[in-house]
Amino acid sequence: MGPLEDLIACPHCDTLHNYSDVPEGAQAHCRKCGAVMLTQRAASVAIVLSLALSSFLLMIAAISFPFLGVEAGGLSNGTSLLGTVMAFSDDYALPLAIAVAAFIVFIPLTRLGALIVAVTPLVLDRTPRSLHKRAFGLAEQLRPWSMAEIFVVGVAVALVKITALVSVTYGLAFWALAGLVVLSFWQDTLICRYTVWRALDTSRD
Numbered sequence: 001m002g003p004l005e006d007l008i009a010c011p012h013c014d015t016l017h018n019y020s021d022v023p024e025g026a027q028a029h030c031r032k033c034g035a036v037m038l039t040q041r042a043a044s045v046a047i048v049l050s051l052a053l054s055s056f057l058l059m060i061a062a063i064s065f066p067f068l069g070v071e072a073g074g075l076s077n078g079t080s081l082l083g084t085v086m087a088f089s090d091d092y093a094l095p096l097a098i099a100v101a102a103f104i105v106f107i108p109l110t111r112l113g114a115l116i117v118a119v120t121p122l123v124l125d126r127t128p129r130s131l132h133k134r135a136f137g138l139a140e141q142l143r144p145w146s147m148a149e150i151f152v153v154g155v156a157v158a159l160v161k162i163t164a165l166v167s168v169t170y171g172l173a174f175w176a177l178a179g180l181v182v183l184s185f186w187q188d189t190l191i192c193r194y195t196v197w198r199a200l201d202t203s204r205d
């Protein structure tokens, strides 16, 4: 084992490895569990930026377009994503509505924005500044609080129960959120955080 700063832990099983540079087009995998540990810098940052940009646009679509429509006995009603959240907003449940809006819309948007700011200089091959490093740190801190995917799963479970009673139409926003679930799964398996941190470590000021 070499000096401490040359050791990296597998993000999945915590096995320690010695760091070494990854050749062009190659990937380093964990010796024990096979998880991707290091990728080539240019590929990593390009993937982070493209996934973050597409997720950001999908999130904007999820807020702007109709989310769900229900119809029963000749009566129909439609709502947007924020409308769904604000359905809880009368009297004592208002704090809950604000928390849900933060977890499924505002925190994910802030996190994606921070990711885009952090990796843009790396993609453009400019020297990153401490601002970009702080932005990536913020994105990593917000990761556990960004819960749009959990909300979609919750909605899907609830819809299975009510489709027997009413007819449900899925709006564009629903599909945008479903796309976000797929992208966030990719983000977790494809992004090599260590590579991005190391690239940002060359920052000035």
Ligand SMILES: [Zn+2]
Pocket: 010, 011, 012, 013, 014, 015, 030, 031, 032, 033, 034, 035
């Ligand atoms: Zn591992």
